[in-house]
Amino acid sequence: MKVQHYTATPAEPVPGAEGVTVRWVIKEADGAPHFAMRLFEVPPGGASELHTHWWEHEIYFLAGAGHIHGEQADHPVAEGTVAFVPGGELHQVVNDGPGVLRFICLVPHQRPG
Amino acid sequence: MKVQHYTATPAEPVPGAEGVTVRWVIKEADGAPHFAMRLFEVPPGGASELHTHWWEHEIYFLAGAGHIHGEQADHPVAEGTVAFVPGGELHQVVNDGPGVLRFICLVPHQRPG
Numbered sequence: 001m002k003v004q005h006y007t008a009t010p011a012e013p014v015p016g017a018e019g020v021t022v023r024w025v026i027k028e029a030d031g032a033p034h035f036a037m038r039l040f041e042v043p044p045g046g047a048s049e050l051h052t053h054w055w056e057h058e059i060y061f062l063a064g065a066g067h068i069h070g071e072q073a074d075h076p077v078a079e080g081t082v083a084f085v086p087g088g089e090l091h092q093v094v095n096d097g098p099g100v101l102r103f104i105c106l107v108p109h110q111r112p113g
Numbered sequence: 114m115k116v117q118h119y120t121a122t123p124a125e126p127v128p129g130a131e132g133v134t135v136r137w138v139i140k141e142a143d144g145a146p147h148f149a150m151r152l153f154e155v156p157p158g159g160a161s162e163l164h165t166h167w168w169e170h171e172i173y174f175l176a177g178a179g180h181i182h183g184e185q186a187d188h189p190v191a192e193g194t195v196a197f198v199p200g201g202e203l204h205q206v207v208n209d210g211p212g213v214l215r216f217i218c219l220v221p222h223q224r225p226g
Contacts, residue, residue: 001202004195030197033200058148084115091114
């Protein structure tokens with residue numbers, strides 16, 4: 001069992017998203033067999049890259065205010081918002097609030113083949 | 114894309130854990146292909162069942178104070194604590210604080226075979 005505060009995991013910059021950081025708080029190297037938990041922080045005015053990929057996202061918003069820009073619409077998000085983004089769907093997380101937008105985002109392990 | 118506050122998902126009682134509720138905020142019926150997100154609330158003095166199973170838990174604590182009772186030790190938890198519980202390891206989440214202990218807990222889909 002691994003139990004620790006999220007800040008015990010170092011924050012790394014996210015390429016292509018200025019000021020955005022990610023902490024891989026639960027990953028395959030911890031023994032997680034199926035999926036990983038990451039914690040992201042987006043500064044005011046910042047955003048994740050607008051992108052798409054085969055894998056899904058399961059997201060829980062912890063703090064801040066912003067929106068998810070999707071293919072069909074923009075969805076406002078704040079503390080307590082849950083988001084499921086299916087694989088193959090274009091998406092971007094945007095911070096349009098005054099503080100840091102913090103969320104966890106889980107993804108399946110990305111194995112080749 | 115599904116985006117909504119966690120309270121939009123009904124809270125259901127958890128058998129074997131008095132006063133504990135679960136909301137299946139992202140589940141297979143939402144199109145999630147690999148794993149599910151649940152949000153639990155444990156009342157003061159309450160606890161999840163002491164149990165073990167083949168699947169892992171990936172947990173993020175949102176509010177409250179308590180501990181995870183494990184095979185080797187008890188681990189204190191509070192807002193911002195991350196826990197990975199491997200499959201096959203005995204565990205129990207205990208609320209020993211004055212307020213509700215709230216956490217999200219993700220599990221792989223449990224398919225027979």
